[in-house]
Amino acid sequence: MVDHTMPRTVVLGVIGSDAHVVGITILEQAFSAAGFDVVNLGVQTSQEEFAEAAVAHDAEAVLVSSLYGHAEQDCQGFHDVLDSYGIDAITYIGGNLAVGQDDFEETRATFEALGFDRVFDSETDPEEAIAALERDLQVTTTERERATITS
Numbered sequence: 562m563v564d565h566t567m568p569r570t571v572v573l574g575v576i577g578s579d580a581h582v583v584g585i586t587i588l589e590q591a592f593s594a595a596g597f598d599v600v601n602l603g604v605q606t607s608q609e610e611f612a613e614a615a616v617a618h619d620a621e622a623v624l625v626s627s628l629y630g631h632a633e634q635d636c637q638g639f640h641d642v643l644d645s646y647g648i649d650a651i652t653y654i655g656g657n658l659a660v661g662q663d664d665f666e667e668t669r670a671t672f673e674a675l676g677f678d679r680v681f682d683s684e685t686d687p688e689e690a691i692a693a694l695e696r697d698l699q700v701t702t703t704e705r706e707r708a709t710i711t712s
Contacts, residue, residue, distance in 0.1 A: 569698055571622040572614045574602030577635030581628040591687035608639050612646040621698055622651040630660035633671060640676030651697045655681030
């Protein structure tokens with residue numbers, strides 16, 4: 562049972578060989594300001610590092626970023642790794658996920674088929690992702706108010 566008197570913990574990182582750091586820095590600041598406890602793994606993070614951090618920090622969500630267009634390759638088997646660690650967390654992915662991405666709905670379907678709960682494009686405003694996470698984790702108004710007071 563998760564203690565909701567404490568901030569909700571999310572693990573954030575850039576997967577695979579991608580070295581784009583600006584997006585996760587912005588997301589870390591936005592999620593922290595919204596009252597989440599953010600564990601930022603940085604860039605070039607392996608699937609196992611995401612899983613180990615999620616276990617170590619009892620994360621309720623794992624947020625994967627990728628901007629170099631090869632996320633499908635980097636995310637093959639990702640949810641199998643999370644399952645092997647016994648992780649039951651919401652999973653999000655966002656960024657420029659596919660080279661030459663013309664139809665984002667097709668890209669979204671690809672990543673949903675890989676097991677991601679939500680898929681965002683590179684134009685997504687951090688507030689949209691925060692609102693989705695609050696809905697998915699059923700963050701209460703009381704929790705949101707407490708996070709605002711303590712930040």
